[in-house]
Amino acid sequence: MKLKLDENFDLRLVPLLQTEGFDVDTVQDEGLSGCQDETLYRVCRDSRQVLVTLDLDFSNSLRYPPEPTEGIVIVRIPRPVLSLVRQTLLSALPMLKSGPLKGALWIVEPGRIRIHEPKETTGLEESE
Numbered sequence: 001m002k003l004k005l006d007e008n009f010d011l012r013l014v015p016l017l018q019t020e021g022f023d024v025d026t027v028q029d030e031g032l033s034g035c036q037d038e039t040l041y042r043v044c045r046d047s048r049q050v051l052v053t054l055d056l057d058f059s060n061s062l063r064y065p066p067e068p069t070e071g072i073v074i075v076r077i078p079r080p081v082l083s084l085v086r087q088t089l090l091s092a093l094p095m096l097k098s099g100p101l102k103g104a105l106w107i108v109e110p111g112r113i114r115i116h117e118p119k120e121t122t123g124l125e126e127s128e
Helices: 013-019 037-047 082-098
Strands: 002-005 023-026 050-053 072-075 105-109 112-116
Touching: 002 013, 002 037, 013 023, 013 082, 037 050, 072 082, 082 105
Parallel strands: 002 023, 002 050, 050 072, 072 105
Antiparallel strands: 105 112
């Protein structure tokens, strides 16, 4: 699975994710530091990478719909302390490896994960 780690994550987390089998790129590696959220969303969507971020703006599914993406993972913690970020992310890795990530929005918090899955299409058209 290809991940794009947002610039709000400590780069010391990259080897941890790589050891777990993830293909990880960072915003810094690609010269996207300081870019607008819309740009980062578009880059991740077009390059088919899961966006992993601390930025709660990406939880706005009207502005950043997860459906056309490989998935959006928001790590939500009370304080962005490296040990808490690491612990929260580590606890979610088994589910990230096997969960329904494509087109979904995941909110990862200490002790729980909320998953907003893609909208189902029924195949039925509305009649007038």
